[in-house]
Amino acid sequence: MKDKIYLSSPHMGGAEEQYVKAAFETNWIAPLGPNVSGFEESIEKYLGDGNFVAALSSGTAAIHLALIIIGVKPGDEVICQSMTFSASANPIAYLGATPVFVDSESETWNINPVYLEEAINDRIAKGKKPKAIVAVHLYGMPYNVDVIKKISKKYDIPVVEDSAEALGSMYKGRKCGSFGDLSILSFNGNKIITTSGGGALVSRRQEQKDKAVFLATQARDDAPYYQHSHIGYNYRLSNVCAGIGRGQMERLDDHVELRRKMNIFYRDIFKDIQGVQVFKESSDDVKSNHWLSCILFDQITPERNPDGLREALLAENIESRPLWKPMHLQPIFKDSPYYGDGTSESLFKSGLCLPSGSNLDNIERARISKAILTYFNA
Numbered sequence: 543m544k545d546k547i548y549l550s551s552p553h554m555g556g557a558e559e560q561y562v563k564a565a566f567e568t569n570w571i572a573p574l575g576p577n578v579s580g581f582e583e584s585i586e587k588y589l590g591d592g593n594f595v596a597a598l599s600s601g602t603a604a605i606h607l608a609l610i611i612i613g614v615k616p617g618d619e620v621i622c623q624s625m626t627f628s629a630s631a632n633p634i635a636y637l638g639a640t641p642v643f644v645d646s647e648s649e650t651w652n653i654n655p656v657y658l659e660e661a662i663n664d665r666i667a668k669g670k671k672p673k674a675i676v677a678v679h680l681y682g683m684p685y686n687v688d689v690i691k692k693i694s695k696k697y698d699i700p701v702v703e704d705s706a707e708a709l710g711s712m713y714k715g716r717k718c719g720s721f722g723d724l725s726i727l728s729f730n731g732n733k734i735i736t737t738s739g740g741g742a743l744v745s746r747r748q749e750q751k752d753k754a755v756f757l758a759t760q761a762r763d764d765a766p767y768y769q770h771s772h773i774g775y776n777y778r779l780s781n782v783c784a785g786i787g788r789g790q791m792e793r794l795d796d797h798v799e800l801r802r803k804m805n806i807f808y809r810d811i812f813k814d815i816q817g818v819q820v821f822k823e824s825s826d827d828v829k830s831n832h833w834l835s836c837i838l839f840d841q842i843t844p845e846r847n848p849d850g851l852r853e854a855l856l857a858e859n860i861e862s863r864p865l866w867k868p869m870h871l872q873p874i875f876k877d878s879p880y881y882g883d884g885t886s887e888s889l890f891k892s893g894l895c896l897p898s899g900s901n902l903d904n905i906e907r908a909r910i911s912k913a914i915l916t917y918f919n920a
């Protein structure tokens with residue numbers, strides 16, 4: 543059997559081990575230390591002036607804390623992009639609030655501004671103004687930042703920018719992760735950079751970062767003994783993992799370029815295959831990191847369909863995956879309100895994510911190319 547080609551696997555650059563070794567040598571084997579602050583500083587520098595970063599144990603933890611800082615309480619409603627990974631929506635449920643799902647637009651696959659506004663107005667008419675909007679840059683493709691921000695301002699509802707898949711993506715020359723009232727990043731093993739597991743909350747205000755760190759370290763009051771006036775969490779990033787992150791940050795620009803090259807690789811393969819589109823930027827305002835390269839089938843036939851291609855790749859030990867199944871179609875969220883026209887459902891049925899790692903070599907690319915061309919008899 544040929545070696546497995548993964549959808550997106552960790553890609554170490556070399557410096558990671560030195561930072562981890564330094565953690566051992568100085569005995570900073572704890573959820574704080576020089577790697578944690580160094581990692582935070584390197585992300586702040588990358589995102590630009592005015593961004594404050596709290597390194598956390600996961601992106602999910604970051605969304606949870608963002609919603610707490612915004613003030614989401616049991617019984618509240620929070621709007622969430624339906625087409626996303628469940629981690630965008632789960633923290634809403636952790637807080638005893640109800641997610642209200644909004645469909646995708648076809649250009650970016652992200653939250654549709656028309657249905658977003660319809661949802662807000664309808665929820666207000668039903669007596670409950672939503673407390674927050676969770677908007678996602680899916681697969682690294684930026685959502686329509688200006689329009690979403692305008693709606694957020696008009697109704698005075700803060701945006702949580704889920705940038706878990708979009709570190710290195712840009713909108714109008716600015717980096718994703720710097721747009722929401724609060725933003726989150728993920729450093730899970732499959733993301734564009736990894737700490738093996740980790741995440742961050744990004745804010746434009748120092749006091750929000752301080753609040754996140756306070757909540758993430760068990761919410762201890764300023765007293766010599768353990769005193770608590772808030773419910774706390776154990777959500778801080780380990781200094782050992784942060785060492786991996788510092789090494790990864792040195793390679794982030796390379797990773798983005800390599801993932802973008804994978805997208806061009808697929809555009810080359812599919813340019814002569816009728817009826818299949820490679821997902822790409824629909825305007826010069828945006829630059830995707832192409833965390834995952836995805837394709838869409840114009841039509842589903844017995845000979846040509848996403849599941850058939852997935853099986854054909856699997857037979858060559860190449861991993862691919864259907865697009866995220868929308869949250870309003872998930873059994874656990876079946877009772878949550880949804881606003882849309884079925885766009886995300888149709889994307890889910892006609893799309894496929896292809897291997898997109900920054901560490902795929904020429905031999906692996908040749909295997910992928912051959913398997914795809916064979917499936918399409920091209």
Ligand SMILES: *Cc1c(COP(=O)(O)O)cnc(C)c1O
Nearest residue numbers: 600601602627629630706728730
């Ligand atoms: C990965 C991911 C998350 C969660 O990040 P973790 O670090 O895995 O907790 C949240 N939202 C989206 C869109 C993601 O892809």
